[in-house]
Amino acid sequence: MSRLLRAVLAAALLALLAALPTTASAKTTWLCKPGLASNPCAVGTGTTWLNADGTVKGPVNGPKTKATKQVDCFYVYPTVSDQKTPQATTRIDPEERSIALYQAARYSSLCRVYAPMYRQITLQGLLQPATVTTKMRDTAYADVRAAFRDYLKNDNKGRGIVFISHSQGTAMLRELLAKEVDAKPAVRKKLVSAILLGGNTTNKDFKHIKTCAKDTQTSCVLAFSTFNETPPANAVFGKSSGLGRLAPATGGTVLCTNPAALGSTKPATLTTIYPSTPFAPGTTIGALTTQVGMPTPTGISTPWLYAQAYSAQCVTENGVHVLKITPLPGAPTLKALPDATWGLHLVDANIALGDLVNVVLKQTGRYVARARA
Template sequence: MAPVSRMSPRRGVTTLLALLFALVTAAAGAVALPEQPDDVLWLCRPDLPADPCRGDLGTTVYRDGQPPEVVRPATGPREVDCFYVYPTVSTELSYSASKEVAPPLRFIAEQQAQRFTQVCDVYAPVYRQRTLLALRSPGSPEQARAAAELAFADVARAWEQYLANDNRGRGVVLIGHSQGTRMLRQLLRERIEPDPAVNARLVSAVLAGGNVVVPRGADVGGDFRTVPLCRERAQTHCALAWSLFGEAPPADARYGVTPTTPEAAPRPYGPGYEVACVNPAAPGSTDEVALHTLVRTGTAPRALGTALPTPPTPWLRPAQRYRAQCAHVGGAHVLLAAPEPGAPPLGPFPDPGWGLHVADLTLPLGDAVETVAAQIDAYRRR
């Protein structure tokens, strides 16, 4: 899930998460959502007039001791599509969300998916996800399983409609975070890999904060049969997957720790497997490297723990910089981040078991976009 930061009087740091958890707690007795039509509804697609995945990408870059610089990323022809599935953000007082295009959906799409329009046309379906209420009050295994099936049915139906009406043989990048990554893991296993023609169009998969599983010491064979982990920046038909932490995860962490039981959607588990980690800034490397952090103006994940300036552009690159490396820490396999000199420490939120989950995509967002750009270029030239 991707909760967003706490409201703060310090300009430049806004959040919804504390409010969302308060709403969830207050609504612990809410009932499940009534049945709704199964029509596909889109949050983002290129022909929508009010598309949160499109917008001004002007960015103010801050560096210590230097005046800020405004840059405007170049965008060329978009010959590849991105299929984005958002994380858990629904504040609805029900176990499964409706198909309303509510403000939290637009908010997270702007934060996570909008930057990818530099390199691709973004399609993002609305789906009846498990809500923040369900996260707070998980219910019975049967209820959780039924909710996961409902959410996946919406994503799979949108995928099939996209293939039938919009794809036209173009390459596709999958992008997900948290619950969105879980949906895409299942989509890749069940709908993409079994279809050779569609599988051949997979440029890459960006699967943040969703516990992609691989055999220990291997790149393929856990969640996926044909899609390995990316080991080079320009490698195609591969997956980028990571869970961000600022310190060693506890043994019961939600992310990065090898699963010991199957989820509602069965997957490999047990001591022969581990959670995948690919550093989006340096696929294939375990060295600590600098991250290219990008933040929407006026917002910042709670994990960053600091106020940010408010520039005239919709985006900013903060002066505080971070580094990260994939590391085995205790029983976990995570993307371990640390501040560069002068940057504030990265605090877990809402507790150590979540690590820096709220910043899984924000902290290395520029790196993820740059790596996807390199993959798209390689896909076009192959």
């Protein structure tokens, strides 16, 4: 990829994470919702354990799916659409189904997952920022906001909520949480936690919602961007400069919460979980995921792969605050894509998915206990 194209990509992402909101939205189209006939977020928890080098170690018990799920998860997916226009429709394509499987489906053992389609800025729009208008960005956010209001009115019924997002999805949820949750006490009471990955969430985004410092804390935010090398000073992720109107002009520290060791800066081993099924073949993200370097053993009968192959700690280097991972003996060195300024953006949601699910399990228990008290 040329230096010019990389620069255009980075500049486009900065614009994408900037101002959003106010146009009306059409009726919600649900990618994931309880009861859908074809739901990419509803899969089993069968899991195969891999050694650090990617060879098969054997089966491992996945989490037991709770018979009665006492909280919901509201998931907003990242930039993934391969539609050949700058803004996507709400048509469900293979890439949206795959990203929901990769990033949200594992949580379905704990919560009912709701994931709306929204008219996001596509990969083509990201590459051609001059074709993207303010109205397009407004429309994307309006879809997410309308879907959340739809969910609150028709489906929530007083239940706690875990918010989950990545990249463009995190741009949407930073805005939504600030205006529709943090600013509204009755809705804020429903917040179990928010997992806002790869979107430069800062410690000044919210007035009332705190940063998660331990795994039994609720009504708090987990956030990080993953790198495996010292991030360059011009990194796209890990600093608040220029990233959206929610990043205060006076600064604000981009959050890094290590889900394997909340509240600590010491290294901790991550539990990586990702699907055994390749990401939608023939799509742009599908091609990129094959280049990152995650092991892809064949002949796996379970829907999930599990490995403990990396340690991680939150660091600040070159003024950039990130989750920096280090391979354990035998583990592959993952490749930054499209270049070093993006770090390991493509693995943010899965590199510590086992740890994130475990944190949500504990937070849910604490939330439900308090609600009953």
